[in-house]
Each structure stands twice: as structure tokens, then as C-alpha cells.
Amino acid sequence: EAQVTQNPRYLITVTGKKLTVTCSQNMNHEYMSWYRQDPGLGLRQIYYSMNVEVTDKGDVPEGYKVSRKEKRNFPLILESPSPNQTSLYFCASSLWGGPQETQYFGPGTRLLVL
Amino acid sequence: AQTVTQSQPEMSVQEAETVTLSCTYDTSESDYYLFWYKQPPSRQMILVIRQEAYKQQNATENRFSVNFQKAAKSFSLKISDSQLGDAAMYFCAYVSNNDMRFGAGTRLTVKP
Numbered sequence: 001e002a003q004v005t006q007n008p009r010y011l012i013t014v015t016g017k018k019l020t021v022t023c024s025q026n027m028n029h030e031y032m033s034w035y036r037q038d039p040g041l042g043l044r045q046i047y048y049s050m051n052v053e054v055t056d057k058g059d060v061p062e063g064y065k066v067s068r069k070e071k072r073n074f075p076l077i078l079e080s081p082s083p084n085q086t087s088l089y090f091c092a093s094s095l096w097g098g099p100q101e102t103q104y105f106g107p108g109t110r111l112l113v114l
Numbered sequence: 115a116q117t118v119t120q121s122q123p124e125m126s127v128q129e130a131e132t133v134t135l136s137c138t139y140d141t142s143e144s145d146y147y148l149f150w151y152k153q154p155p156s157r158q159m160i161l162v163i164r165q166e167a168y169k170q171q172n173a174t175e176n177r178f179s180v181n182f183q184k185a186a187k188s189f190s191l192k193i194s195d196s197q198l199g200d201a202a203m204y205f206c207a208y209v210s211n212n213d214m215r216f217g218a219g220t221r222l223t224v225k226p
Binding site for chain 2: 033035040041042043044045048050056058059088090092098099100102103105107108
């Protein structure tokens with residue numbers, strides 16, 4: 001089944017404890033992206049990747065890191081999480097061409113930073 | 115920076131009736147794309163409809179259609195014959211040069 005998977009789906013952590021949210025797609029998509037969703041703000045783009053080893057900042061990259069060593073994986077790293085990073089996170093992918101093409105979203109990861 | 119505005123935080127519609135969700139955007143670009151995404155209670159983001167700005171014809175997907183007014187920078191979504199399964203959060207989104215912007219969303223309630 002073609003899909004985007006994220007792990008974990010739910011995470012409670014404490015300020016400063018490094019964490020990684022994994023994202024994987026099995027559709028051979030070139031483009032992958034991370035978003036965060038907050039009430040009243042919609043979704044905001046954190047980072048995106050046009051292909052392997054190619055990443056770029058989105059609208060709200062501060063406090064996040066990403067890497068794209070393989071085509072299928074695009075992990076989101078929070079080196080020192082803070083409470084303002086409590087949010088719902090989505091990973092998405094599209095075949096090529098970036099977000100103007102149809103994006104397939106993962107199920108979301110709900111993060112609470114205490 | 116480009117902005118997307120959804121002026122209706124909440125809307126409700128009677129089952130089988132028609133409802134229109136509003137979206138306006140601000141851009142100086144001539145080439146861009148517009149989307150409506152649906153987010154049901156499961157939180158999954160689902161593409162509803164996509165419009166390319168250079169196409170004058172309004173996009174349609176079954177019961178969903180858009181009214182794209184490029185000069186007015188308006189992109190409304192019309193849902194016909196509303197069904198209980200249409201109840202969700204709807205997000206309007208704009209994309210140009212890999213920059214993607216979402217509106218704050220409109221929560222749609224469908225009354226039986």
C-alpha cells in the first residue's frame with residue numbers, strides 16, 4: 001500500500017531532550033516536506049527536500065534539523081526541544097516538482113514538550 | 115510574504131444542501147497553484163481539489179468545485195449535496211516556487 005508513515009504518533013518529552021521523528025514513504029517520491037499545525041495558524045512548512053542530499057528551509061525552521069540521506073526517509077530532529085515546539089507535525093511527499101504537485105501526508109505526530 | 119486568509123472560522127450546512135467556503139490570498143506572482151485540503155477528525159490531510167493559476171477553467175471533483183477569481187485573488191470551495199462525511203476542517207493553500215502557505219482553516223459542520 002502506497003503510504004507515508006511517521007513514528008512515533010504521540011510523544012511526550014521534556015525540555016532539552018533530543019528527539020527524532022521519522023518519516024518514510026514507499027512511493028519513490030523525490031519531494032518530501034515537514035509541517036507543523038497549530039490552532040488558528042493552519043499548517044506551516046518547516047523544511048523541505050527536493051531530492052537526496054538537497055534540503056531547504058521553509059517558513060519556520062528555527063529549532064529543527066533535517067537530513068535526506070535516502071530517498072525514502074526524511075527525519076525531523078529537535079536537538080533541544082522547547083515548549084513552543086509542542087504541536088502536531090506532518091510529513092508529506094510528492095512525486096516530483098515540489099508542493100505544487102499532489103502531496104501525500106503522513107498520519108501526523110502529536111508532540112508535547114514539558 | 116504571501117498570505118492566505120480564510121475568513122470563516124466555522125461554517126455549518128444542512129445535509130444535502132450546498133455550502134461555500136471562502137479563501138483569499140495575497141501574491142505578486144503570476145504563476146502559482148491553489149489547493150483545498152480536508153482534515154477529518156482522524157487528522158489525516160486529504161487533497162480535495164487543485165487549481166493551476168494559468169488555467170481559467172474552474173477545477174471540479176465530483177461534488178466539489180471552486181470559483182477561482184484570479185484578479186480578485188479569491189479561491190472559494192463549493193460543496194454540493196453535502197454529506198455527513200464532509201464534516202471536517204478545510205484548509206486553503208497556496209504554492210509558488212516551492213513556498214507553500216496554508217490558511218488557518220474553516221471547520222465545517224454538517225447537520226443531519
